[in-house]
Amino acid sequence: MPTVTSISAHRLTSRRKALGIxxxxxxxxxxxxxxxxxxxxxxxxxxxxxxxxxxxxxALGISIDLCxxxxxxxxxxxxxxxxxxIARLVQGTSALESQAVDRETYNRxxxxxxxxxxxxxxxxxxxx
Numbered sequence: 001m002p003t004v005t006s007i008s009a010h011r012l013t014s015r016r017k018a019l020g021i022x023x024x025x026x027x028x029x030x031x032x033x034x035x036x037x038x039x040x041x042x043x044x045x046x047x048x049x050x051x052x053x054x055x056x057x058x059a060l061g062i063s064i065d066l067c068x069x070x071x072x073x074x075x076x077x078x079x080x081x082x083x084x085x086i087a088r089l090v091q092g093t094s095a096l097e098s099q100a101v102d103r104e105t106y107n108r109x110x111x112x113x114x115x116x117x118x119x120x121x122x123x124x125x126x127x128x
Contacts, residue, residue, distance in 0.1 A: 007057055007064060009043040015060045016041065030059035076118065078125045083113035 027034040087110045
């Protein structure tokens with residue numbers, strides 16, 4: 001099975017430097033404007049279109065494969081993110097009352113929330 005590498009500004013910049021290609025040449029090769037290439041390589045990928053990022057990656061010889069996560073794995077990741085969000089809210093509220101919890105208590109709260117989210121309705125995972 002091929003290795004899946006995430007596409008990041010750092011990865012694209014490292015590859016560009018390794019190839020010794022200028023941003024102007026990369027722009028011409030990819031068909032993406034030079035200012036956009038510079039923005040993407042500068043870390044503003046979230047503001048760029050997928051087509052532009054893909055064109056730059058392709059011009060650098062980086063393949064973009066779209067992989068699908070197992071639904072259960074995606075739910076576990078979402079539960080972890082939401083549990084950490086809940087714990088941060090509790091920590092922030094407690095800190096306002098000068099009762100911030102220690103790291104061990106915080107971690108227990110994350111784990112408890114994580115397991116409760118996984119045991120409950122999946123709709124709760126995706127709600128705001």
